[in-house]
Amino acid sequence: MKKGNILIVDDNKNVLSALRILLSDYFENISLLTSPNTLISELRDKSPDVVLLDMNFSAGINSGNEGLFWLSEIKKTDEELPVVLFTAYADIDLAVRALKAGATDFIVKPWDNAKLLATLQSAFSLRQSRKEVKKLREKQSVLNREIQKEEDICWGQSPAMQRLLTMIKKVAVTDANVLITGENGTGKELIAKMIHRYSPRAAETLISVDMGAVTETLFESELFGHVKGAFTDAKVDRAGKFEAADGGSLFLDEIGNLSYPLQAKLLSALQTRHITRVGSNKSIPVDIRLISATNKNLFKSVKEGGFREDLLYRINTIHLEVPPLRERREDVPQLAEFFLRRLAKKYNKGNLKFSEKALRKLENYVWPGNVRELEHAIEKAVILSDNEELQPADFYMRTPDETSFVVESFTLEEMEKILIEKALRKYDNNISAVAVELGISRPTLYSKIKKYEL
Numbered sequence: 001m002k003k004g005n006i007l008i009v010d011d012n013k014n015v016l017s018a019l020r021i022l023l024s025d026y027f028e029n030i031s032l033l034t035s036p037n038t039l040i041s042e043l044r045d046k047s048p049d050v051v052l053l054d055m056n057f058s059a060g061i062n063s064g065n066e067g068l069f070w071l072s073e074i075k076k077t078d079e080e081l082p083v084v085l086f087t088a089y090a091d092i093d094l095a096v097r098a099l100k101a102g103a104t105d106f107i108v109k110p111w112d113n114a115k116l117l118a119t120l121q122s123a124f125s126l127r128q129s130r131k132e133v134k135k136l137r138e139k140q141s142v143l144n145r146e147i148q149k150e151e152d153i154c155w156g157q158s159p160a161m162q163r164l165l166t167m168i169k170k171v172a173v174t175d176a177n178v179l180i181t182g183e184n185g186t187g188k189e190l191i192a193k194m195i196h197r198y199s200p201r202a203a204e205t206l207i208s209v210d211m212g213a214v215t216e217t218l219f220e221s222e223l224f225g226h227v228k229g230a231f232t233d234a235k236v237d238r239a240g241k242f243e244a245a246d247g248g249s250l251f252l253d254e255i256g257n258l259s260y261p262l263q264a265k266l267l268s269a270l271q272t273r274h275i276t277r278v279g280s281n282k283s284i285p286v287d288i289r290l291i292s293a294t295n296k297n298l299f300k301s302v303k304e305g306g307f308r309e310d311l312l313y314r315i316n317t318i319h320l321e322v323p324p325l326r327e328r329r330e331d332v333p334q335l336a337e338f339f340l341r342r343l344a345k346k347y348n349k350g351n352l353k354f355s356e357k358a359l360r361k362l363e364n365y366v367w368p369g370n371v372r373e374l375e376h377a378i379e380k381a382v383i384l385s386d387n388e389e390l391q392p393a394d395f396y397m398r399t400p401d402e403t404s405f406v407v408e409s410f411t412l413e414e415m416e417k418i419l420i421e422k423a424l425r426k427y428d429n430n431i432s433a434v435a436v437e438l439g440i441s442r443p444t445l446y447s448k449i450k451k452y453e454l
């Protein structure tokens, strides 16, 4: 298969035609220039892999200085572009100067076809490997910012989580786009990592992007990359997250926070599976598996005009909903033990355990911050407790007022418990005052306090 773009700059039209005939059987594209004056713009437009550059242009001047001048101009634009120089004189001094100035090789006119071909082909291979190294380096620098420590997972026994686990395993082995929804702290990111880990792309990278944190101005450069000089701070070429995820998975977290105009740009990349770096006009194919997550109800956002319907359908081939912790209370003890073991080890408090009552307190709380809040509550208790057995008082929970933002998702019993707790606090545990406030008898109040272990 023919591969590679060669740009030839020579003021002799006969030389150009002869080279075109010779090289067109071996290279994909041959561009010809009779004058170097448009050379730099040609580099940008055609992105050649190798330049074959004559040393002398102005009639009568055979010093080779013009060739050296244009060689340095090419190097300023793209330092790694191989340049092979062409001259009518077997001038060793000039050849040495050109090689010192960064030329890849030197060819003497009249040339030998086989030698010329071999020189250009090895210059092209050099270009390929330089590109590969550059891409790997860029990829590595993105990865270094991305790699997070693999978290151990504690998968609950609740039917809801078991169903979810079955779905995750089924979906992971496909290339389907997955949308994960659920409240903050339910474990959406963890699930994205699991999907990647169980997928055929596991050996490649999972790249995460927090869409809520990407500013309007940096969106394109973050996601699609940029070329040197595309804007003031673009000092070097940089791959974006799409390219870094090539062959692997791309996790777009908080996708519901993306502004409407940016949604269109994202959609276009997802539809075409091609991106264009900022400042370049070259379209680059990307092979990614897309996983998105949000705590928003995107179907509602579509109805309200805040989210593009076409984008939603593109990202949610499979929809996984992670239930809040209060709807899978049976998982709390297992999760709590898991975090206690991990955190006790971290803080060198090996023998810590929960008292029965403390565990019950954790089970009964509504966890508006879900698993993350449970983990933090245990971490605080582990750090602060002086006893081997953690007691209810070691766990600070948010007051009902602080949790009121999730009130609409409480059950009747949870609401009742919250109201009683609030009244007890308000009247400093004065049972008569609380019973009057809530409009129930003292015995009823006592039985409820017992029931809810307040």
Ligand SMILES: Nc1ncnc2c1ncn2[C@@H]1O[C@H](COP(=O)(O)OP(=O)(O)OP(=O)(O)O)[C@@H](O)[C@H]1O
Binding pocket: 151, 152, 153, 154, 155, 156, 182, 183, 184, 185, 186, 187, 188, 189, 190, 191, 293, 294, 295, 371, 372, 375
């Ligand atoms: N099943 C689980 N096993 C162990 N740890 C978990 C589990 N679920 C959640 N966590 C822990 O809870 C914390 C929050 O999880 P994660 O960041 O995945 O949630 P999220 O839904 O993506 O949150 P947000 O929407 O706020 O970004 C993390 O520290 C995570 O390790």
